[in-house]
Amino acid sequence: MLDNLGDFKRDYFCGELTENNIGDEVRLLGWADSVRDHGGVIFINLRDKEGIVQIVIDPSKSPEQAYEKAKRVRSEYVLAVRGRVNRRPAGTENPKLKTGNIEVAVEELKILNTCDILPFPIEDNINVHEEVRLRYRYLDLRRPQMLKKLILRHEVYQATREYLAGHGFLEVETPMLTKSTPEGARDFLVPSRLEQGKFYALPQSPQLFKQILMVGGIERYFQIVKCFRDEDLRKDRQPEFTQIDFEMSFVSEEDVIAISEGLVHYLFKKILGIEINLPIKRMSYEEAINRYGTDKPDLRYGLELVDITDISKDVEFKVFRAVAQEGGLVKGINIKGGARLTRKEIDNLTEYAQKFGAKGMAWIKINEDGSLQSPIVKFFTQKQIDQIISRMEGEKGDLFVFIADKPEVTHRILGFLRKHIAEMMNIIPEDRWEFVWIVDFPLLEWDEEENRLVALHHPFTSPKEEDINRLDEALNNREIALSFKSRAYDLVLNGEEIAGGSIRIHRPDVQKKIFELIGISDEEAEERFGFLVNALKYGAPPHGGLAFGLDRLVALMTGSDSIREVIAFPKTQKGICPLTQAPDYVREEQLEELGIEVELPQEET
Structure with a gap:
């Protein structure tokens, strides 16, 4: 038999009670967080949104009706409690609770609802799918x-x-x-x-x-x-x-x-x-890509990308030489202390890079005795090896990993690899907040699938002032269009983009030219965005x-x-x-x- 709430009114939330309430009669509402029977005396941790307080039902002090009900209470039953706040007996305090120095001696108990067997415990750090x-x-x-x-x-x-x-x-x-x-x-x-x-x-x-x-x-x-x-x-x-x-x-x-x-x-x-x-x-888009392989760089750790394309143009290692001579990029990351990684762990890194489109991953290990270990070092002269070590700022105990491909592919793969390495090597500091604005984004990019220019952010982002006067030129020259910078800005925190925005196009003539550049006809622009374009004609600030x-x-x-x-x-x-x-x-x-x-x-x- 369940009780009705009736005119029972809460005086305090459970977590609000303090030692200043000792001696007060209080009325509480909440859930039974846990129930313990210690030799006939029943202790219930009562929980609401403000916290937990211990309530005590002692058969020698509490009314019999309250005690009989308390014996039926299980976890997550919904309760109404009236009782008096007391100081906990010496030695029974609970420093983990805000209310750990007090308890409520129950004088009235209502069971407002029961609870079925729980699919998982109501506690933190549970291992549940x-x-x-x-x-x-x-x-x-x-x-x-x-x-x-x-x-x-x-x-x-x-x-x-x-x-x-x-x-x-x-x-x-x-x-x-x-x-x-x-x-x-x-x-x-x-x-x-x-x-x-x-x-x-x-x-x-x-x-x-x-x-x-x-x-x-x-x-x-x-x-x-x-x-x-x-x-x-x-x-x-x-x-x-x-x-x-x-x-x-x-x-x-x-x-x-x-x-x-x-x-x-x-x-x-x-x-x-x-x-x-x-x-x-602040950091330009170009700098972010070149140094970190992404426009969302996590600045809490190093592992910056190092360019060895110029060194690679004359090496015997065909993969590096072909990419370097054909306009691609050969870049690497120096993993400090990475020489301790096993061959299996390095192979796992290669497999991880391949998930993002890498054809492979080259590596060079500098052992603690200064010797080099790598499947590719035989394809380099001593001078080239010395140049690479110098460029990578290599020391004993380091591991270099390299990707060679088209610039956008090299950067993308190393961007993902950099983050994975930081997590694997456990070098990401906790409780550190590294904000950075990324600015000077390209206005447009080329979409291979659609075979057209598309807006990097959205088509309402304004070009830089100096590029507005070159919009007509760009209509028949893709390279000019791809050189345009936008007035966009993204805010990145610990490698996550948390905000993005831009100065918008407020002139209808400029908006029309941007639509033309990305292949949106006048008819399509009118159908999809006509209400905005028309609004811009009427004194848009x-x-x-x-x-x-x-x-x-x-x-x-x-x-x-x-x-x-x-x-x-x-x-x-x-x-x-x-x-x-x-x-x-x-x-x-x-x-x-x-x-x-x-x-x-x-x-x-």
């Missing part, structure tokens, strides 16, 4: 670790609003049902019942609407907004994710960067008590903005391995919600209302 945790997410969220992460996420929301509102930004909502304007990831489509055959799209970002808000004279807009992309998922991607999105009128890159740095400083100081040094360092990936930022702030750890109800890597089993089939009559006929996979028919 993630899909099971997501299927029972309501239990997973009770774990203190998960609760702390959601509380920190809440604090990021509140602090963001405080900071941006304090700097003159207005919070404005933009539509969730909008027009499909595919340029990048796939859209999620929503069929219209009233306009059969037509579809809304869920926004990949509020990009076009926030630009229109600038045309509308809002000047400073922000929004903590849901975005949707139908793309393949990884640990740092979800089909729906959250952005801290803002846009400003009459600004340059410096203005947007200053506001962004201020927000980062405010969040880390207010929430984590960490002082971020400003201004944040210069404007720019930025969006933080809130999920990724919170994951880093909480030390989580995946953004799924900081989202209340995430999807799996297959885009499935184990809790609700979404996506799922719908009833035939629902499809008929929408004028949709679905072709089911053969095995599901």
